[in-house]
Amino acid sequence: MATVIDNDKNTYTGIPTSKMLLWIGIVSIIMAFAGFTSGYIVRKAEGNWVEFNLPRAFTISTIIILMSSFTMQMAYIAVRKNNFKNAKTFAITTLGLGLAFVFSQFYAWNVLVDNGIFFVGNPSGSFLYVLSGLHVLHLVGGIIALIIVSVKTIQEKYNSENSLGIELCATYWHFLDLLWIYLFVFVAYLA
Amino acid sequence: MMWSVFIETGPASGGWTIYPPLSALPQAMPGSGMGMTLWLVSMVLFIVSALLGGINYIATVINLRTKGMSMMRLPLTIWAFLITAILGVLSFPVLFAAALLLVFDRSFGTSFYLSDIFIGGEALHNSGGSPILFQHLFWFLGHPEVYIVLLPALGLASEVIATQSRKPIFGYKAMVVSMLVIAFLSFIVWGHHMFMTGMNPFLGAVFTFTTLLIAIPSAVKVFNYIATLWKANIQLTPAMCFAIGLVSFFISGGLTGIILGDSALDINIHDTYFVVAHFHIVMGASAIFGMFAGVYHWFPRMFGRMMNKTLGYIHFWITVIAVYGVFFPMHFLGLAGVPRRYYSNSAYESFMDMQNINELVTVMSMIGGVAQLIFAFNFFYSMFYGKKSEQNPWGSNTIEWTAPVEHLHGNWPGEIPTVHRWAYDYSKPGAEHDFIPQTTPYSQTKGSNLPGEE
Numbered sequence A: 001m002a003t004v005i006d007n008d009k010n011t012y013t014g015i016p017t018s019k020m021l022l023w024i025g026i027v028s029i030i031m032a033f034a035g036f037t038s039g040y041i042v043r044k045a046e047g048n049w050v051e052f053n054l055p056r057a058f059t060i061s062t063i064i065i066l067m068s069s070f071t072m073q074m075a076y077i078a079v080r081k082n083n084f085k086n087a088k089t090f091a092i093t094t095l096g097l098g099l100a101f102v103f104s105q106f107y108a109w110n111v112l113v114d115n116g117i118f119f120v121g122n123p124s125g126s127f128l129y130v131l132s133g134l135h136v137l138h139l140v141g142g143i144i145a146l147i148i149v150s151v152k153t154i155q156e157k158y159n160s161e162n163s164l165g166i167e168l169c170a171t172y173w174h175f176l177d178l179l180w181i182y183l184f185v186f187v188a189y190l191a
Numbered sequence B: 001m002m003w004s005v006f007i008e009t010g011p012a013s014g015g016w017t018i019y020p021p022l023s024a025l026p027q028a029m030p031g032s033g034m035g036m037t038l039w040l041v042s043m044v045l046f047i048v049s050a051l052l053g054g055i056n057y058i059a060t061v062i063n064l065r066t067k068g069m070s071m072m073r074l075p076l077t078i079w080a081f082l083i084t085a086i087l088g089v090l091s092f093p094v095l096f097a098a099a100l101l102l103v104f105d106r107s108f109g110t111s112f113y114l115s116d117i118f119i120g121g122e123a124l125h126n127s128g129g130s131p132i133l134f135q136h137l138f139w140f141l142g143h144p145e146v147y148i149v150l151l152p153a154l155g156l157a158s159e160v161i162a163t164q165s166r167k168p169i170f171g172y173k174a175m176v177v178s179m180l181v182i183a184f185l186s187f188i189v190w191g192h193h194m195f196m197t198g199m200n201p202f203l204g205a206v207f208t209f210t211t212l213l214i215a216i217p218s219a220v221k222v223f224n225y226i227a228t229l230w231k232a233n234i235q236l237t238p239a240m241c242f243a244i245g246l247v248s249f250f251i252s253g254g255l256t257g258i259i260l261g262d263s264a265l266d267i268n269i270h271d272t273y274f275v276v277a278h279f280h281i282v283m284g285a286s287a288i289f290g291m292f293a294g295v296y297h298w299f300p301r302m303f304g305r306m307m308n309k310t311l312g313y314i315h316f317w318i319t320v321i322a323v324y325g326v327f328f329p330m331h332f333l334g335l336a337g338v339p340r341r342y343y344s345n346s347a348y349e350s351f352m353d354m355q356n357i358n359e360l361v362t363v364m365s366m367i368g369g370v371a372q373l374i375f376a377f378n379f380f381y382s383m384f385y386g387k388k389s390e391q392n393p394w395g396s397n398t399i400e401w402t403a404p405v406e407h408l409h410g411n412w413p414g415e416i417p418t419v420h421r422w423a424y425d426y427s428k429p430g431a432e433h434d435f436i437p438q439t440t441p442y443s444q445t446k447g448s449n450l451p452g453e454e
Helices: A016-047 A056-080 A086-113 A123-154 A164-190 B036-065 B078-108 B130-167 B172-187 B201-212 B215-229 B236-261 B261-267 B273-303 B308-336 B349-385
Strands: none
Touching: A016 A123, A016 A164, A016 B036, A016 B078, A016 B273, A056 A086, A056 A123, A056 B036, A086 A164, A123 A164, A123 B078, A123 B201, B036 B078, B078 B130, B078 B236, B130 B215, B130 B236, B130 B261, B172 B201, B172 B215, B172 B273, B201 B215, B201 B308, B215 B236, B236 B273, B236 B308, B261 B273, B273 B308, B273 B349, B308 B349
C-alpha cells in the first residue's frame, strides 16, 4: 500500500517543501525585476529620456505597504502565541492596508495621466507603468493568499503548532514590501 | 504556435531570436502579424511551465531525497537536472521581461524597442526605443538557454558512459564543479552574441575572455568522459554508442566555439553557415544524441521491454554520419562567406560554386531524417512487442533499477529504499559482482570496502 506523503514533514533538509518552493519562486520574481530594472538602466543610458516628477501618491503607497508589513508580522507573532483575537485583528488590518496600497497605486497612475505621462510614449513613463503594474499584479497574488489566510485565521485553524500557511503568507508579503521599496528607491533616486 | 501555421498571414517568421523591429511591426512582413502574437502567447505559456517545472525540480532534488542520498551521492544525471532547473529559474524571468515589453510594443503602441522608423516615407509615432535593449535581455536568457538544452544530455551521458564502461565515472566531483562553473559562466557571456551590434571593443574583449573561460570546465568534462572510457570493459550498447557520439560532437562543435567566441575572429564569420554548423553540432546534435542515449538506456525502465539492438545500431550509424555530413561541410560554406537565413544563395554569383556543397548537405539531411523513422518504429514497436526486460538489464547502480518492473503507484512497494553509497561502484576490486547498487550497505561488502567506508 502506498502511503500519502506529506512533503512538508520529514524532508531531507528539515525545511518544509512549500517554504522552499516559495523562496525559489521569490528568486525567479527577483530575476524578472532585475531584468526590467537593468533594461531601464541600459535604455536610460542611451539618452532621449523624458524626466518627470513622481506623484506624491507613490510615497504614500510606500508608507502604507510598510505598515502592512508590520501588521502582517504582528498577526504571525500573535498566531505563534495562540493569541487568536489579536491575530484576527492584525490579519484583517493587513488585508485592508493591502487593498489601500492597490488603491493608492491606481491613484498615482491617475495623477501621472493628468500630468501627461502615458503608458504609450517615452519609455521613461512606460517603464514606470510596467514596473509598478507588475508589482501590483504580484501583490494581487499576495492579497488572494492573504484572504485565504485571514479566513483560516478567523476560523482559528492556525496555532503555535500549525502556522506554516500564515508564515509563508507573511514571507511573501514582506518580499512584496521590499520589492516595492526597491522599485521606488530605484526609480526615484538610483536610476 | 502550431495554430499559427494555419492562419492567413502564416507563422512567426523572424527567426527564433525574434529581433525587433522585424518582429514588432506587422508591416515588416506577414509573419509579424497574428503569427507573431500566437508565438508570443505560446512563449508566455512555455515560460510559466518552465518556471513551475524548474521550481519543482529544485525543491524536489534538494528537499525530497531519500534517506542517505547526500548531495555527493547523487547520480550525475540528477545533478545535471538540478543545475538545469536553476539556470531556468534564473534566466527565464528575464526572457519573460523581454517578451512582455515586446508584447506592449506590438499590441499597445509603447516604444521600448522602437524608434525613428519610417515605413513608406511615413514616420511611425514610436520614439525613444532601443532594439539593442531587446538583444541584451534576450541573450541574457539566450546563452544560459543553450546549457539548459545541453546539460541534461551531458548528465544522461555521464550515467550511460559510467554504467556501460563498467567503471566509476572519472572525477565525479570535477564533473559536478565543472557543471556549476559552466552554469555560472553562462550568465556573463551573453555579449558574444552581440559583437556586431556596435559594441565597445573593450566590452567585446571582456565577453571574449568570459566566453573562452567556458572552454575550461567543458574540457574537464570531455577529458573525464574519455578517462572513464580509457581501458574500460566497454559494453557497446546503442545507448553507449549515442553517448560516445555526444562526446564526439561536444568536442568538434566546442572547438569552433573557441573561434566564434573571439570578438576579432567572429567579425569574419558572423551570421554565416559557420555559426550554424557550430551550434547545431555542439548543442543540437549533442543534446539529441544525449537524449537518444537516455531513451535507449532507460526504455526498459519506462516500458518494461527492451528496444531492438540491431535497429538501434543502424539508427546510430546512419544518424552520426548524416549529422557530420550535414554540418561539417557547413563550416566551409561559412568560411567562404555564405550567409545564414537566406532563401536562395544561388541568386548571388559569388556563391554559385557552393552549389555542390549545398547539394551534399541536402542529401545528407534527408538520409538523416529517414533514419529517425527507424527509431520511431523501434520505439513504438518495442513498447508493445519488445523482449521482456529484466529488472536491471544493464547492471546499473542507481536506485531506479531497484523498483519492480511492474509500475506501481509510488514506484516501490512499502518503504522507499535507503541509499548507502555513491552511484558509481562499478568493477570495485574485491566485490562479488562488477556493480554494487546504491542500496547495498557497506556492511554487506566487507571485501571491497576502501579505507573509511564502513
